[in-house]
Amino acid sequence: xxxxxxxxxxxxxxxxxxxxxxxxxxxxxxxxxxxxxxxxxxxxxxxxxxxxxxxxxxxxxxxxxxxxxxxxxxxxxxxxxxxxxxxxxxxxxxxxxxxxxxxxxxxxxxxxxxxxxxxxxxxxxxxxxxxxxxxxxxxxxxxxxxxxxxxxxxxxxxxxxxxxxxxxxxxxxxxxxxxxxxxxxxxxxxxxxxxxxxxxxxxxxxxxxxxxxxxxxxxxxxxxxxxxxxxxxxxxxxxxxxxxxxxxxxxxxxxxxxxxxxxxxxxxxxxxxxxxxxxxxxxxxxxxxxxxxxxxxxxxxxxxxxxxxxxxxxxxxxxxxxxxxxxxxxxxxxxxxxxxxxxxxxxxxxxxxxxxxxxxxxxxxxxxxxxxxxxxxxxxxxxxxxxxxxxxxxxxxxxxxxxxxxxxxxxxxxxx
Numbered sequence: 001x002x003x004x005x006x007x008x009x010x011x012x013x014x015x016x017x018x019x020x021x022x023x024x025x026x027x028x029x030x031x032x033x034x035x036x037x038x039x040x041x042x043x044x045x046x047x048x049x050x051x052x053x054x055x056x057x058x059x060x061x062x063x064x065x066x067x068x069x070x071x072x073x074x075x076x077x078x079x080x081x082x083x084x085x086x087x088x089x090x091x092x093x094x095x096x097x098x099x100x101x102x103x104x105x106x107x108x109x110x111x112x113x114x115x116x117x118x119x120x121x122x123x124x125x126x127x128x129x130x131x132x133x134x135x136x137x138x139x140x141x142x143x144x145x146x147x148x149x150x151x152x153x154x155x156x157x158x159x160x161x162x163x164x165x166x167x168x169x170x171x172x173x174x175x176x177x178x179x180x181x182x183x184x185x186x187x188x189x190x191x192x193x194x195x196x197x198x199x200x201x202x203x204x205x206x207x208x209x210x211x212x213x214x215x216x217x218x219x220x221x222x223x224x225x226x227x228x229x230x231x232x233x234x235x236x237x238x239x240x241x242x243x244x245x246x247x248x249x250x251x252x253x254x255x256x257x258x259x260x261x262x263x264x265x266x267x268x269x270x271x272x273x274x275x276x277x278x279x280x281x282x283x284x285x286x287x288x289x290x291x292x293x294x295x296x297x298x299x300x301x302x303x304x305x306x307x308x309x310x311x312x313x314x315x316x317x318x319x320x321x322x323x324x325x326x327x328x329x330x331x332x333x334x335x336x337x338x339x340x341x342x343x344x345x346x347x348x349x350x351x352x353x354x355x356x357x358x359x360x361x362x363x364x365x366x367x368x369x370x371x372x373x374x375x376x377x378x379x380x381x382x383x384x385x386x387x388x389x390x391x392x393x394x395x396x397x398x399x400x401x402x403x404x405x406x407x408x409x410x411x412x413x414x415x416x
Contacts, residue, residue, distance in 0.1 A: 007327050008366060011392035015288055015326050018390060018397060019364055024290045025306035027375045027389045028397075029061075031069060033284035034371075038073040041234075041276060044251035050258060050272055055099050057232050057277030058084055060372040065391060065400045066281065067091040078232075078275040082112035089116060099229070099275070101143060101190065102127075103165055110134050121190050121229075124167055125175045132182060139226070141188030142167050142175050146210050165192065169213045173220045180221060187223050188273075189214050192231030196238075196278060198245050203230065204253040208261060215265035227271040230254070234279035238369050239320040239351075245279070278372040285371025287311055287321075287387075291363045292342065300337040302359055307341025307348045309381045311367060311374050315347045323351060326364035331357035339365070343382050375401070380409050 008015045011030040018028055045052040055078040056070040062084060067077070068091060076097035077088040088098055098118040102109050105127050113120050114135040121141045122128060131137070145166030167175045176187065191210050197203070207230050217223055237244050258272050289306035313319035323339060325331075333355035341348040350367075359365075378386040385408070389401035 008324065008329065010286055012395055013392050013397050015286075015364060015366060019288050019290065021397070022388050022390055022399065023403065024288050024364070025304075025310045025387045026288045027285060027370065027387055027401075028288065029063075029066070029281070029285045029371055029389070029391050029400075031065075031284075031391050031393045034066065034069050034281055035073065037280045037284065038070060038075065041247055041251075041274075041279065042073070044248045045255065045272075045274070047255055050255055052255075053227065053271050053273045055097075055229075055273060055275045056280060057275045058088060059376065060277030061281045061285070061374070061376055062087060063375070063389060063400055064091045067093070070280070078277075079118070082109055085112055085116055085118065099141075099190075099273075101192075103143075105130065107134060119188065121188070122167075122175075123165060125171060125178060128175070128178055128182075136183065138184070139186035139188065140179055140184055141190050141227075141229070142172065142179075143190045143192065144169055144172050144210070144213065146191055146193065146206065146213060172213060173217050176217055176221055176223055180223075187225055188227040188229060189217075189225045190229040190231065190273075192233070192275065194233050196235040197233045198235040198237065198241060198243060200246050200249045200253065203233070203250050204257040206230070207254055208257045211257070211261035211265065211267070214267065215261070218265060218267060224268040225270045227273050228258075228267075229273035229275065232275040232277055232279070234276050236279060236282040236369055236372075239322045247279070282369050282372035285369075285374060287367040287370040287374060289365050289367070291359060291361050291365060293361060294337075294359065300335065302337045302339045302356070302365075304339065304341060304350075304365055306350075306367075306387075307343035307382075307384060308345070309343055309379050309384050310341070310387055311350070311370065312377045312379075313373055314350045315345075316377075320351060321367040321369055323354065323356075324366045324368065325357050325359055326366060328357040328359075328363070333357055335359055342384065380404060383409065385409065 010028050055076040057078045071092050077093045079085040079088055079100050095117045100113040100118045101121040103123040110131045111134040121143050123143050143166040146169050235245050289304040292305050293303040295301040308315035335356045335358050338352045339350040385404035388403040391398050391400045
């Protein structure tokens, strides 16, 4: 986000012009920034002696134009549903470069993954029985819960004894033995312990713990893992964060641990895999919203035309975004206000007691770091419809998702 002649712009395009052209609320993405992030991460993990593979966690933002960037940069796709799987394939991802990681998978979920010929990552021992009812793949992997996890918020901590995900590490040997007993001969291993982590030491520490557990499996069963997937969780700074994640340091220390543990535990020659999502797209997107009313009551409330139907992170787990007022970036923040949306729920609050410059009806508010878990989680609650999405490509704004309409919504109804 940059400033030009007092007004904000993204990749050289005025936020004000975008709002006038496409209306608000509006998501805007800087495609050059996304590509830059993808290349920076791959460069950080570049190694002469360790093969490293990357799967974009498309749940973060699954617009096909964004998926196309990652495919062109050599990324595979991390999919969590048949819908994501179909979109990844139709966008051009190779089946052998897709990892399907469901949880509490239905027979239909597993059928879709098996039929597509993708790598299947099972969430539990019980998942294997359901998979075998649709077919027996040559290779499977298990998502192992290593017993510990970390996330920026409790709700996005996906490892440890309170998480709903994965095979408890104490049962991992049993899980792989069951797969071997039915004739499966090729294996991978996977963990995903949390999201939005800014502590560089977390990643090598968790990988070391995980690989020690894989060493126990190797010792008990003689399994050679073709790949070891350390998941994602690479964070970006949001409102109030004092630091950014040093991915070069993460890569350097993680590769050291990987090399040492492969050698110590006699794990063969596995590929190291990662599943970044937020890190790649989060800081490349903004949400533009317009102030629709200011209420001076028990509290000062700034109402905007975006709500948790547009960006649910604040209502869902208290996430906070930096929020800027277009054209007033250098003004003194003399106004203390809550920022809320138009949804008929008292949880539709983006920020409380936020310091703002004097704000008026019609002003544009810009939510930064809105490229991940924004539009993909939007909904038409209160029949306020999902926003448009615009990409900035080579200095030009291009509509990549049109605004949802009333007609779109009612087209699903069936009269009786």
